[in-house]
Amino acid sequence: MNNKAELNEEMLPARYKKLSPFVWLGLVVFLALFLHGMVIGELTPERMIRGIGRLNDFLHQAFPPKLDRLPNILKATLDTFEMALVGTVFGAILSLPAALLAAKNTSPHPVVYYLARFSIAFLRAVPDLVWGLIFLVIVGLGPGAGILAIIVDVISFCGRFFAERIEEIEKGSIEALRMTGVSSLGVVIGAIIPSALPSFVATTMFSLESSVRSAVVLGVVGAGGVGVELSTSMQLLRYDEAFTIILVIFAAVIGTERISSIIRKSFI
Amino acid sequence: MTALSVENLYKRYPNGTEALKNVSFAVEQGEFVILLGPNGSGKSTLFRAIVALETATKGSIRVDGVEITTAGNTALREVRKKVGLVFQKFNLIKNLTVFHNVLIGAMGKNHSPLSWFPASAPQNIRLKVLECLERVKLSHLIQQRVDTLSGGQTQRVAIARMLMQEPEFILADEPVASLDPKSGDDVMSLLAEIAAEKKITVICTLHQIDFALKYGKRIIGLRGGQIVIDDKVENINSQMLNVLYDSELDRNRVDQDELTGFAKSAVGA
Numbered sequence: 001m002n003n004k005a006e007l008n009e010e011m012l013p014a015r016y017k018k019l020s021p022f023v024w025l026g027l028v029v030f031l032a033l034f035l036h037g038m039v040i041g042e043l044t045p046e047r048m049i050r051g052i053g054r055l056n057d058f059l060h061q062a063f064p065p066k067l068d069r070l071p072n073i074l075k076a077t078l079d080t081f082e083m084a085l086v087g088t089v090f091g092a093i094l095s096l097p098a099a100l101l102a103a104k105n106t107s108p109h110p111v112v113y114y115l116a117r118f119s120i121a122f123l124r125a126v127p128d129l130v131w132g133l134i135f136l137v138i139v140g141l142g143p144g145a146g147i148l149a150i151i152v153d154v155i156s157f158c159g160r161f162f163a164e165r166i167e168e169i170e171k172g173s174i175e176a177l178r179m180t181g182v183s184s185l186g187v188v189i190g191a192i193i194p195s196a197l198p199s200f201v202a203t204t205m206f207s208l209e210s211s212v213r214s215a216v217v218l219g220v221v222g223a224g225g226v227g228v229e230l231s232t233s234m235q236l237l238r239y240d241e242a243f244t245i246i247l248v249i250f251a252a253v254i255g256t257e258r259i260s261s262i263i264r265k266s267f268i
Numbered sequence: 269m270t271a272l273s274v275e276n277l278y279k280r281y282p283n284g285t286e287a288l289k290n291v292s293f294a295v296e297q298g299e300f301v302i303l304l305g306p307n308g309s310g311k312s313t314l315f316r317a318i319v320a321l322e323t324a325t326k327g328s329i330r331v332d333g334v335e336i337t338t339a340g341n342t343a344l345r346e347v348r349k350k351v352g353l354v355f356q357k358f359n360l361i362k363n364l365t366v367f368h369n370v371l372i373g374a375m376g377k378n379h380s381p382l383s384w385f386p387a388s389a390p391q392n393i394r395l396k397v398l399e400c401l402e403r404v405k406l407s408h409l410i411q412q413r414v415d416t417l418s419g420g421q422t423q424r425v426a427i428a429r430m431l432m433q434e435p436e437f438i439l440a441d442e443p444v445a446s447l448d449p450k451s452g453d454d455v456m457s458l459l460a461e462i463a464a465e466k467k468i469t470v471i472c473t474l475h476q477i478d479f480a481l482k483y484g485k486r487i488i489g490l491r492g493g494q495i496v497i498d499d500k501v502e503n504i505n506s507q508m509l510n511v512l513y514d515s516e517l518d519r520n521r522v523d524q525d526e527l528t529g530f531a532k533s534a535v536g537a
Binding site for chain 2: 172175176178179181182186190191195
């Protein structure tokens with residue numbers, strides 16, 4: 001109490017921190033990019049208001065959804081789902097060896113580890129649509145290109161998360177099996193895969209959900225399935241038909257998510 | 269016949285710690301040896317060196333006549349098949365069933381990958397799993413997942429897995445350290461029975477002196493990386509054990525066991 005007199009304002013913390021020149025530069029760059037982005041977007045209020053009128057036109061033409069081509073649309077949606085399924089299955093299978101090379105505790109050599117990590121990161125750095133365009137050039141139009149693009153996409157996702165799960169496995173359970181004189185392959189089959197299986201399944205199911213959405217978009221650029229149908233209907237201004245397609249896609253994506261979540265729960 | 273001989277073993281870690289200093293002893297086939305010593309005495313290092321999880325700096329380790337310190341991968345795998353390990357932390361795969369975990373114990377013995385999976389394993393191996401589980405009195409839990417078991421049950425499952433190996437030699441590293449006294453006693457008497465009926469050589473590290481005196485036939489005491497006791501259990505007296513755990517000899521360290529001792533006498537008083 002009696003040393004209250006010694007308190008003075010200089011003991012208070014500053015109201016603002018001094019920012020370093022780098023932070024200032026960063027803020028300026030951020031602001032410049034943001035403002036320029038706003039300019040090129042041209043999302044002016046009047047344009048938005050006019051847009052609401054057009055949305056009204058679109059919805060007016062889209063209702064009621066036209067069901068004439070429903071059988072074709074369902075068939076094309078099934079194609080899309082199958083593209084996603086085949087791509088995810090092959091992708092997940094190929095992710096396993098990739099992850100074993102890219103996990104610290106199972107990689108045969110640090111060089112192999114870094115190469116594997118780098119390769120998986122590279123696959124991820126290229127967007128799936130770009131992979132789709134590349135494979136369209138290589139194998140031509142149709143679901144084949146879509147499946148290949150999804151395989152690459154799944155490896156880039158599952159490869160990384162499988163590897164992280166493998167690194168989390170208790171050292172003891174791997175050591176215990178190795179100490180019974182089992183080969184490295186035996187350790188992978190006997191300890192690593194069983195311990196990580198629930199997580200592998202969950203990751204693969206998430207991957208399937210995202211693959212179904214990817215497969216729709218890949219279809220739009222020419223890789224078969226319901227995406228092609230949607231792009232054709234939109235271009236021909238058949239909005240009632242397009243609306244049916246959108247509803248079917250919605251149902252397919254939600255359905256996949258429900259099934260995926262049930263499967264994930266049963267594997268914990 | 270000599271099951272294990274360790275001669276002039278030294279282990280020095282890269283940080284300069286001398287974990288083992290000139291350790292020599294031999295264990296005859298069928299002996300039940302308890303290894304005692306405070307934390308940091310070199311017990312674990314010695315254990316890991318015997319199965320070549322740790323490379324010795326100098327000296328010789330022979331298991332069944334095979335020199336471990338210089339053995340190649342193939343020779344080492346052959347030795348490891350004969351040595352069953354029991355761990356403090358059980359080291360089972362928790363999300364698998366008891367059956368699957370015990371089946372995995374036979375992977376080293378059976379080279380056919382078909383025998384590695386519960387679905388494709390031959391009937392004789394499946395029946396052997398049942399026998400090993402019956403030996404540890406847990407055959408009724410064969411379909412349970414390991415993460416539903418108690419600590420004592422889990423350690424008995426780990427022992428059943430080890431029995432699938434048909435080991436000639438058991439190394440148990442503080443097998444009861446994570447268990448309550450009753451479960452610990454069950455596990456120790458199980459190990460003693462198995463060792464006696466199959467004439468298996470056992471080396472077991474412990475922190476519990478009462479278990480050591482009850483189940484051991486011979487006691488080896490390590491302190492600061494050196495053997496300070498090596499005698500039949502009937503010749504062991506409390507003075508010798510004091511040498512092992514007396515903190516006066518090692519003022520800079522507070523020993524966990526000593527603390528436990530203080531706690532016990534405090535509760536008694």
